[in-house]
Amino acid sequence: MIAPADRTPLPREFFDRPVLEVAPDLLGRVLVRTTPDGPIELRLTEVEAYDGPNDPGSHAYRGPTPRNSVMFGPPGHVYVYFTYGMWHCMNLVCGPEGTASGILLRAGEIIEGAELARKRRISARNDKELAKGPARLATALDVDRALDGTDACAPGAAPIMILTGTPVTSGQVSSGPRTGVAGDGGVHPWRFWITNDPTVSPYRAHAPRRRST
Secondary structure, eight states, X not given: OOOGGGOOBOOHHHHSSOHHXXXXXXXXXXXXXXXXXXXXXXXEXXXXXXXXXGOTTSTTTXXXXXXXXXXXXXXXXXXXXXXXXXXXXXXXXXXXXXXXEEEEEEEEEEEEOHHHHHHHOTTXXXXXXXXXXXHHHHHHTTOOGGXXXXXXXXXXXXXXXXXXXXXOOGGGEEEXXXXXXXXXXXXXXXXXXXXXXXXXXXXXXXXXXXXXX
């Protein structure tokens, strides 16, 4: 567990900044997911930044839709999307309202509630793999579209909160291309991770999905 002095929730002002400032600053912060079965806490170790209308890799690049509407709202909210017909992924909205920038939570270390995460991630070979990848992270934390739009900065007991945790120094942060992003958006070095952390997911270049015949 982290020290009690570090358990202050991050204020909305933290998220109301440019996405490339917020993304590396999320590393080492603690996400608290309150489930009906109990809390799960995760130390963030890997994230990816998406810069809305300036970023061809962003869901918001072509403007608002019913799916991405949360991204255009106030900072500090949770954007959850469903992908490949089977997985959920979780993002945190940042920047001024209307900019539609967000940060994909790619990986983390479960520091409390591992027994609950294990029940949802029965294929994980060890605890380092419980949230090693964005879909695994969402699965371990019991996150789905029902949580889309959650205000992570709301006062009181919200289902998702982000605590101050123990932020890492700039010397502990690595960056590189985002995983699986195609086209012009694939060149941006907007994936940030804690160097040498064992919970960080492996990099994979974009590979076009083949249609079955």
